[in-house]
């Protein structure tokens with residue numbers, strides 16, 4: 501009986517999706533879609549809790565979802581059935597399942613599960629959910645969220661990344677590198693830079709550009725400054741990597757190599773009057789002149805204002 505009902509539900513889904521072809525299928529009468537939609541239990545959560553008042557289910561009672569006084573909350577509306585859909589048939593007989601199952605072998609398709617949540621959570625952070633990278637992978641809200649817990653781990657700074665790492669192993673290894681954003685330390689988390697629900701910008705970033713995302717915390721880098729360093733304005737990731745690096749300061753490469761991507765070896769030779777002991781004929785490449793004592797300390801030893809300068813004499817980013 502139980503499996504026949506499930507087949508019935510599947511049949512109903514198929515019928516609605518492929519109405520024309522499904523009618524041509526030789527379906528046994530017993531597995532025909534029910535003539536009327538499943539009915540609601542109409543007794544509030546208490547009806548369900550008579551049987552489900554256990555540690556797996558009832559921590560939800562301590563969450564905002566269970567607030568009966570809130571007309572926007574499930575318990576202010578259809579109770580458990582706001583998420584699980586009509587379950588009157590299930591109350592009548594355990595052979596029947598609630599309309600929407602979130603886990604287990606018979607779980608509903610992601611779209612059906614998400615539809616329940618999005619009834620109430622379409623806006624705000626979820627504005628760009630449809631068509632987003634995660635939605636396109638057929639992910640469901642409850643691939644990240646848990647609702648039958650007192651506090652959803654993905655909403656807690658210290659435990660969020662672990663959830664993401666279950667699928668993003670590369671980022672896990674990056675945040676364990678020598679230089680990293682303090683993610684392991686629980687001071688910064690993935691959703692400080694990303695909106696996993698969707699974004700108008702690249703890579704699910706919270707803001708429309710990389711730099712806008714970085715300025716949220718590194719506001720002093722925003723400028724405008726009297727002397728701008730072009731690549732800094734363009735994209736922080738020209739020199740930095742966001743999750744972790746084996747170079748200091750999250751750099752993609754060590755200076756001088758970093759700088760030499762763009763600045764030719766000969767640049768200092770063209771400025772002999774600087775008064776500094778600058779490299780001679782050998783230039784900036786691997787074969788370094790030994791009389792250029794500062795070299796090993798890197799370009800930013802002198803060009804310390806590498807992100808730009810407000811000093812009247814800051815055109816070389818040395819002050």
Ligand code: HEC
Pocket residue numbers: 541547548549550551552580581584587588590591594597598600601603604606
């Ligand atoms: C009379 C007892 C009883 C009542 C009332 C009841 N349930 Fe159940 N429910 C069960 C039992 C027993 C199971 C486990 C059935 C099984 O594993 O086949 C279950 C299973 C479930 C499942 C998991 C189904 C699955 O296969 O994964 C959900 C979800 C559920 N119930 C929701 C509800 C909701 C919502 C209500 C209220 C509208 C409700 N139940 C009312 C006894 C009850």
Ligand code: HEC
Pocket residue numbers: 563564565570572573574577582583616617618619620621641642645647651652655
């Ligand atoms: C009937 C409306 C409704 C439905 C359906 C609903 N929610 Fe909510 N949800 C709310 C309300 C109201 C709040 C509390 C107010 C707020 O934080 O926005 C909330 C809060 C939350 C929170 C924040 C919890 C916290 O501790 O701060 C998360 C996460 C969440 N919902 C996820 C979900 C997911 C996932 C689903 C589907 C499985 C879902 N919701 C279904 C109305 C709903």
Ligand code: HEC
Pocket residue numbers: 614617618621624625626629634639640641642643644645654655660691692696697
């Ligand atoms: C890839 C993981 C992931 C998926 C999938 C996901 N979320 Fe979230 N959700 C998060 C994270 C992380 C936060 C915390 C965001 C923050 O603190 O800025 C969050 C926060 C929330 C909140 C509470 C903050 C708020 O907006 O009020 C709600 C509600 C919520 N999500 C609902 C949903 C719904 C509905 C879906 C499915 C359409 C969904 N989420 C899918 C990871 C996810």
Ligand code: HEC
Pocket residue numbers: 545548549552557560565574575579580581582583584601602603604642645646647648649
């Ligand atoms: C906000 C939406 C929401 C509400 C309200 C809700 N549930 Fe759930 N339920 C879920 C999600 C999502 C899961 C998957 C497990 C998880 O996320 O913790 C789940 C899991 C379950 C399960 C485990 C089996 C399964 O396959 O789904 C049972 C049983 C269950 N819920 C019963 C209930 C009962 C009884 C109530 C009312 C007291 C209730 N739920 C209220 C969303 C909800």
Ligand code: HEC
Pocket residue numbers: 633634637639643644654660663664665666667668690691694696702703704705
């Ligand atoms: C259930 C697996 C899963 C979980 C959990 C998950 N993701 Fe993803 N995520 C994916 C898949 C699959 C893609 C798309 C394929 C890809 O680009 O790697 C993706 C893509 C992304 C992207 C890249 C988008 C792009 O344009 O390339 C970001 C950023 C991201 N996820 C962040 C997160 C964050 C943050 C969390 C935790 C809050 C998270 N993900 C949780 C599976 C997951």
Ligand code: HEC
Pocket residue numbers: 661664665668671675681683688689690691692693694703705710737742743
């Ligand atoms: C400090 C900001 C920041 C934090 C924190 C952060 N990210 Fe990112 N993430 C970025 C930026 C910026 C990019 C874009 C990288 C690029 O375009 O090369 C990115 C890209 C990604 C991508 C896509 C990678 C690719 O190669 O396309 C994934 C997946 C991702 N992040 C997951 C995560 C996860 C998981 C966490 C938490 C452990 C996290 N991020 C924390 C800023 C951040």
Ligand code: HEC
Pocket residue numbers: 679680681682687688689692693710713714715716717718736737740741742748749750751
């Ligand atoms: C949520 C806030 C936040 C955002 C957004 C953010 N950062 Fe950070 N960043 C931090 C914190 C906190 C530190 C550690 C500061 C410390 O340890 O003193 C840090 C450190 C750094 C460091 C120095 C690392 C080291 O090893 O000393 C660099 C470089 C950096 N961030 C670049 C970026 C870039 C590039 C972006 C944008 C992709 C970005 N940050 C976005 C908070 C943030």
Ligand code: HEC
Pocket residue numbers: 711714715718721722729731732733735736737738739740749751755800804806807
């Ligand atoms: C041209 C390469 C370059 C670009 C582009 C760049 N940085 Fe840096 N950044 C560096 C170097 C080199 C250091 C190390 C400086 C040192 O060790 O004295 C550094 C250090 C940092 C630090 C740690 C020390 C400090 O100054 O606070 C932060 C934070 C930082 N960068 C953020 C950013 C942000 C945000 C952007 C984009 C707005 C950005 N950087 C763009 C080269 C760059």
Ligand code: HEC
Pocket residue numbers: 729730731738739755758759760761762763799800803806815816817
């Ligand atoms: C992605 C290319 C790029 C990288 C990497 C880069 N720069 Fe620049 N830098 C520029 C551009 C473009 C200008 C503006 C040149 C101009 O206006 O002629 C500039 C200007 C400068 C200036 C001002 C002098 C001038 O010619 O305007 C100094 C000094 C400088 N860079 C030093 C560095 C140092 C030190 C590093 C490494 C930490 C570095 N740059 C990394 C592209 C880069």
Ligand code: HEC
Pocket residue numbers: 756759760763766767768769770771772773774775776777778784794795798799800801802803816818
């Ligand atoms: C010992 C200090 C010092 C070191 C180390 C140093 N610079 Fe300079 N650099 C200067 C000074 C001072 C100027 C201003 C030139 C002048 O006064 O004529 C300058 C000028 C520049 C300029 C702009 C003028 C030009 O010739 O194009 C660039 C670009 C530059 N440096 C890049 C670098 C790079 C790249 C490195 C590392 C490989 C580096 N510098 C290392 C002190 C230094």
